[in-house]
Amino acid sequence: MTERPARRLLAVSAALAVAAGVLGLGAAQSAGRGRDDLSPKDLKRVAAVTKPATDFSKAEQYEAMSAGAATSLAAIDVNSFSHFSENITFEERETFKLGNALFQKLWVSSPSSTQASDGLGPLYNARACQSCHVRDGRGHPPEGADDATSMFLRLARAAKTPAEEAALKNFTAMSLPDPVYGRQLQDHAIPGLKAEGRVAIDYSEEPVTLAGGEVVTLRRPTYSVADLAFGALDPTTTLSPRITQPMHGLGLIEAIHPADILALADPDDADGDGISGKAAVAVDPATGRQALGRFGWKAQAASVRQQSAEAFAFDIGISTPDVPLPQGDCTAAETACMERPNGVQARLGDGEAPPPVMDLVTFYAENLAVPARRKASFPETLAGKRIFYETGCISCHHPKFVTRRDAANKAQAFQLIWPYSDFLLHDMGEGLADGQTVGVASGREWRTPPLWGIGLTKTVNGHTFFLHDGRARNLTEAILWHGGEGQAARDRFAALEKHDRDALLTFLESL
Amino acid sequence: MTTSFLRAAVFALAAATSSLAVGSAHAAADPAAIVKHYADIAHAKYSDALDAAKALDAAVDAFLAKPNDDTLKAAREAWLKSRVPYQQTEAYRFGNPIVDDWEGKVNAWPLDEGLIDYVDPSYGTESDENALFVGNVIANPKLEIGGKTIDATTITPEVLQELHEAGGVEANVATGYHAIEFLLWGQDLNGTGPGAGNRPASDYDTANCTNGNCDRRAAYLKAATSLLVSDLQDMVTTWAPDGEAAKTVTADPKAGITAMLTGMGSLSYGELAGERMKLGLLLHDPEEEHDCFSDNTHNSHYYDVMGIQTVYTGEYTRPDGTKMTGPSLHELVAEKDAALDKEMTEKLDASHAAFKALVDRAEGGEAYDQMIGEGNEAGNKVVQTAIDSLIDQTKTIERVIASLDLGKIELEGSDSLDNPNAVFQ
Numbered sequence: 001m002t003e004r005p006a007r008r009l010l011a012v013s014a015a016l017a018v019a020a021g022v023l024g025l026g027a028a029q030s031a032g033r034g035r036d037d038l039s040p041k042d043l044k045r046v047a048a049v050t051k052p053a054t055d056f057s058k059a060e061q062y063e064a065m066s067a068g069a070a071t072s073l074a075a076i077d078v079n080s081f082s083h084f085s086e087n088i089t090f091e092e093r094e095t096f097k098l099g100n101a102l103f104q105k106l107w108v109s110s111p112s113s114t115q116a117s118d119g120l121g122p123l124y125n126a127r128a129c130q131s132c133h134v135r136d137g138r139g140h141p142p143e144g145a146d147d148a149t150s151m152f153l154r155l156a157r158a159a160k161t162p163a164e165e166a167a168l169k170n171f172t173a174m175s176l177p178d179p180v181y182g183r184q185l186q187d188h189a190i191p192g193l194k195a196e197g198r199v200a201i202d203y204s205e206e207p208v209t210l211a212g213g214e215v216v217t218l219r220r221p222t223y224s225v226a227d228l229a230f231g232a233l234d235p236t237t238t239l240s241p242r243i244t245q246p247m248h249g250l251g252l253i254e255a256i257h258p259a260d261i262l263a264l265a266d267p268d269d270a271d272g273d274g275i276s277g278k279a280a281v282a283v284d285p286a287t288g289r290q291a292l293g294r295f296g297w298k299a300q301a302a303s304v305r306q307q308s309a310e311a312f313a314f315d316i317g318i319s320t321p322d323v324p325l326p327q328g329d330c331t332a333a334e335t336a337c338m339e340r341p342n343g344v345q346a347r348l349g350d351g352e353a354p355p356p357v358m359d360l361v362t363f364y365a366e367n368l369a370v371p372a373r374r375k376a377s378f379p380e381t382l383a384g385k386r387i388f389y390e391t392g393c394i395s396c397h398h399p400k401f402v403t404r405r406d407a408a409n410k411a412q413a414f415q416l417i418w419p420y421s422d423f424l425l426h427d428m429g430e431g432l433a434d435g436q437t438v439g440v441a442s443g444r445e446w447r448t449p450p451l452w453g454i455g456l457t458k459t460v461n462g463h464t465f466f467l468h469d470g471r472a473r474n475l476t477e478a479i480l481w482h483g484g485e486g487q488a489a490r491d492r493f494a495a496l497e498k499h500d501r502d503a504l505l506t507f508l509e510s511l
Numbered sequence: 512m513t514t515s516f517l518r519a520a521v522f523a524l525a526a527a528t529s530s531l532a533v534g535s536a537h538a539a540a541d542p543a544a545i546v547k548h549y550a551d552i553a554h555a556k557y558s559d560a561l562d563a564a565k566a567l568d569a570a571v572d573a574f575l576a577k578p579n580d581d582t583l584k585a586a587r588e589a590w591l592k593s594r595v596p597y598q599q600t601e602a603y604r605f606g607n608p609i610v611d612d613w614e615g616k617v618n619a620w621p622l623d624e625g626l627i628d629y630v631d632p633s634y635g636t637e638s639d640e641n642a643l644f645v646g647n648v649i650a651n652p653k654l655e656i657g658g659k660t661i662d663a664t665t666i667t668p669e670v671l672q673e674l675h676e677a678g679g680v681e682a683n684v685a686t687g688y689h690a691i692e693f694l695l696w697g698q699d700l701n702g703t704g705p706g707a708g709n710r711p712a713s714d715y716d717t718a719n720c721t722n723g724n725c726d727r728r729a730a731y732l733k734a735a736t737s738l739l740v741s742d743l744q745d746m747v748t749t750w751a752p753d754g755e756a757a758k759t760v761t762a763d764p765k766a767g768i769t770a771m772l773t774g775m776g777s778l779s780y781g782e783l784a785g786e787r788m789k790l791g792l793l794l795h796d797p798e799e800e801h802d803c804f805s806d807n808t809h810n811s812h813y814y815d816v817m818g819i820q821t822v823y824t825g826e827y828t829r830p831d832g833t834k835m836t837g838p839s840l841h842e843l844v845a846e847k848d849a850a851l852d853k854e855m856t857e858k859l860d861a862s863h864a865a866f867k868a869l870v871d872r873a874e875g876g877e878a879y880d881q882m883i884g885e886g887n888e889a890g891n892k893v894v895q896t897a898i899d900s901l902i903d904q905t906k907t908i909e910r911v912i913a914s915l916d917l918g919k920i921e922l923e924g925s926d927s928l929d930n931p932n933a934v935f936q
Contacts (some may be wrong), residue, residue: 093780094784102786109623110682191655
């Protein structure tokens with residue numbers, strides 16, 4: 001026990017070294033290296049149980065329970081992403097429900113009688129967490145409707161001074177905001193203020209022919225901003241559209257030991273398989289400390305709490321002790337916005353969302369359950385699973401981990417989980433590039449999103465829009481958009497016979 | 512799971528035959544009849560809520576025709592009465608998506624009060640001059656909301672609908688019971704001290720107008736009550752025997768029973784015990800209470816709890832004293848497990864008593880916002896006891912759900928060593 005802190009320190013500094021590209025850990029590094037939380041006996045068991053499958057004649061032991069004992073067995077319906085982890089205590093469920101209440105709470109503009117509920121904006125994308133995280137699931141691009149709730153544009157510009165360049169290099173800034181519009185475009189404003197503008201999308205259709213002659217049409221988006229309220233964007237500002245990601249299993253992802261993620265990194269492709277995989281660096285706004293980034297489309301957040309606090313500040317315009325920005329994403333150039341009253345009540349505590357709010361919302365977000373697999377042992381599913389492995393999908397969509405024994409929440413400790421992600425950054429090619437550098441992520445790099453629960457997107461959210469901007473209208477299109485490091489696997493998929501492609505989709509639907 | 516539920520239904524049918532044979536007056540529990548009765552009560556409750564809203568609308572007409580303390584008092588009393596049947600419908604909100612999608616129009620909380628009318632500059636802002644920036648509909652014939660310009664030159668129900676829907680999914684809260692409540696009472700400026708909002712009748716007196724724009728304020732109030740009437744009419748229609756909500760819930764009795772129990776459990780634990788009560792205690796915010804302008808929160812909670820009980824017992828007493836009874840969850844559970852039914856009944860009685868204590872305390876002179884005030888140990892305790900009673904009854908509701916075999920994914924079974932459904936430990 002006494003040696004633990006020292007070893008953990010080592011693991012963290014290794015994380016940062018890898019992220020900076022100084023030290024390359026090969027993809028072939030043995031699993032379990034650096035797992036200071038496990039006994040030698042456990043280490044052996046973990047190594048054995050997380051080995052990739054080799055037998056596709058039957059389902060693997062444990063595989064239907066995607067999140068181990070935390071997996072939800074509730075009936076499949078529109079609420080499938082909204083259940084709490086099966087293994088939290090009855091008392092913790094109260095915390096979960098209070099967090100859920102705050103997650104659904106509509107924040108109102110200041111001043112209002114509900115002093116603990118005001119402070120919205122002044123500029124915002126949504127009034128409640130739930131507005132974009134509809135049923136805790138996946139967002140979508142605007143489809144026919146005139147607003148873009150559940151998708152927004154992240155703004156970033158090029159460095160203009162050596163000081164700015166240095167800030168990006170040492171991660172004191174993950175990206176640089178537009179001088180007028182800030183870090184993201186807010187398409188709503190409280191009464192009396194102008195919204196910053198709205199997302200405009202122009203799609204062009206491009207046919208792709210698959211083996212056997214099936215033609216799939218991909219839609220390629222072009223983004224711009226209409227109705228800019230305060231003049232032009234900076235000429236170097238780029239637009240990065242982001243849809244909301246599903247919320248289930250986040251606490252378990254947080255409980256994956258960094259050593260297990262770093263063991264998969266291969267930033268210089270030392271093993272020559274065409275897949276690199278770069279660990280992201282995030283800076284916790286509350287502590288200023290650097291850590292392994294694992295949440296968000298660019299893995300820019302280290303923890304669920306950080307992701308939540310930043311969403312409060314930039315998406316809703318609610319300040320928290322973690323991100324104390326009562327004016328949200330208003331910039332000095334947006335004077336009317338800066339002058340609006342805010343909702344900070346010294347009596348209630350620091351920030352518009354007073355202290356218990358962040359704890360409750362974080363607990364909620366960490367304990368949304370992953371639904372159990374459906375039909376995991378069916379022959380068609382297993383055939384698809386074999387193809388998933390053989391086409392090389394698992395190079396990035398890493399099947400399984402065992403979470404750390406010393407996880408902060410007991411419910412998340414030592415669970416065998418099946419997220420199908422390595423949580424690393426990969427070059428996804430020019431087609432998907434947003435041209436925006438965020439921390440160590442280049443404009444072509446994205447974090448591998450977990451696939452668990454992906455088959456229930458339609459059931460919960462009524463659509464099948466995938467990828468960071470929802471351009472893919474189904475799983476086939478999503479696969480076909482893979483470029484860069486994913487190009488070879490994508491090409492193998494396109495060359496599969498129709499029934500094999502269908503089997504692969506059946507496997508994905510079973511997740 | 513489906514099969515065992517069907518088995519239960521078949522068993523129920525067999526029981527019905529035998530009880531008929533012995534001439535028992537007590538009909539056996541038939542899920543289809545239970546959900547039908549559940550829909551019938553919904554129709555009755557929404558009809559009662561509609562009637563009360565019409566009475567409120569008439570009282571507002573009388574008040575606006577002759578704004579004085581007496582007519583204002585009568586309008587406030589009509590509002591308080593209108594909450595009684597409405598709050599009893601809330602157990603229908605959860606489990607019935609048709610109700611949940613509609614509910615925001617009539618009962619959304621918290622309210623964008625600064626969007627509607629003037630607010631006290633001392634309220635919620637660190638700087639007095641900042642309050643001057645607040646644009647409200649009553650004072651501004653044209654204003655920008657959610658990036659769009661709204662023309663409110665004449666305030667009509669249509670304009671309020673447009674306001675409410677400004678920004679698409681991101682509805683501004685400008686309509687419903689609480690908007691009307693704010694217009695009748697005004698802000699409660701007493702904090703955790705005694706007293707409710709105290710808006711003067713002269714806020715609507717065009718001859719001796721206080722706080723400006725009395726004609727527009729009157730138009731807003733009238734538009735809001737008219738809209739409440741038409742919104743409730745939609746619910747009455749959808750719960751009529753051939754309405755969409757009634758058809759949805761009766762189409763599949765198993766799903767209908769699930770909706771009933773989901774409504775009971777979600778309102779008990781997440782919504783009422785959690786969001787509406789515990790959060791107020793935790794945040795030390797007197798105005799996290801639900802009916803904050805009128806200090807009517809105790810009743811609003813009490814009738815919620817009564818509504819939960821009705822879903823289980825199938826018994827509802829209408830405002831005119833008529834009592835509705837019929838096939839109930841209580842009978843279904845009693846057949847399956849008499850001890851569990853007894854436990855459920857006792858828990859529902861216990862929460863009823865705990866909320867009655869809360870009402871008694873409020874009527875004794877300590878309003879709900881005072882009860883949850885910091886340092887009021889006795890008041891806090893009454894509220895916490897009420898919260899605990901709801902949490903306690905939720906445990907039993909979950910046992911009822913389990914006993915009826917309603918939930919859970921059917922995992923493909925395998926007892927072999929390769930069991931994919933096992934959990935690694």
